Amino acid sequence: MTQSSAAAGSIAKAKPADSEKITxxxxxxxxxxxxxxxxxxxxxxxxxxxxxxxxxxxxxHGDALKQVVARKMLVLGLQHFSAGELEALRAAGQRLQIRVLGLASIDPDVTPELAAATIETITVLGALHASAAVKAALAGRIR
Known part of the structure; x- marks a missing residue:
């Protein structure tokens, strides 16, 4: 995915970074x-x-990490959630228990209400990319 130039006047959907900055x-x-x-x-x-x-x-520590990932049933890598996927879960009456070691991202167009209705718990070891409103709606469910 490419970003449009500022001179063109259009704003492209930002590609999530493949790393997180630490200090x-x-x-x-x-x-x-x-x-x-x-x-x-x-x-x-x-x-x-x-x-x-x-x-x-x-x-x-590779062997120990593999054992813990399996025991805690963590998704290793990137797990992405779109509004369409969450709408389908809501229509089916299902809720998610998200467990990620890596990056969990929730599309910017996911409303706080949709996230609250479909995400039961969220455990992320790494980074969670979601709007501030979605993070606030899920605050009590983030472990």
């Missing part, structure tokens, strides 16, 4: 060591080092 505080010595590794060409930049370190650390 960390580090000691000066640790940061200096990272900068030294970057300067020596081991990593392209600080972010490259940090992402690599996190991935390597997660890999050491």
């Amino acid at each position: 960390i505080n580090m000691g000066y010595v640790d940061l200096g060591q990272i900068d030294l590794l970057v300067a020596e060409g081991f990593y392209s930049n600080r972010t490259d080092f940090i992402r690599t370190a996190i991935r390597n650390h997660l890999a050491t």
Whole structure:
């Protein structure tokens, strides 16, 4: 999906980011060591080092993570909910128990009333992308 230019005057539906920004505080010595590794060409930049370190650390816990994901019945990756899907659930009298490890996204055109009528509980380990109104309507159901 592409975004229209501002000069064209149209606004395209924004593509969800494939990552979430985090902020960390580090000691000066640790940061200096990272900068030294970057300067020596081991990593392209600080972010490259940090992402690599996190991935390597997660890999050491891979088996434990797989077991917990299976035990908690989490969807791994991206789970997206459109207004049409939620309308169909409401018409069928069904409600969702959303469990995601990754990104759960609810379309911007989903009303707070529709979300409240169709989403029983929501557990997201990662990020939840939804309008502020939908998040407010689900506040008591988000775990």
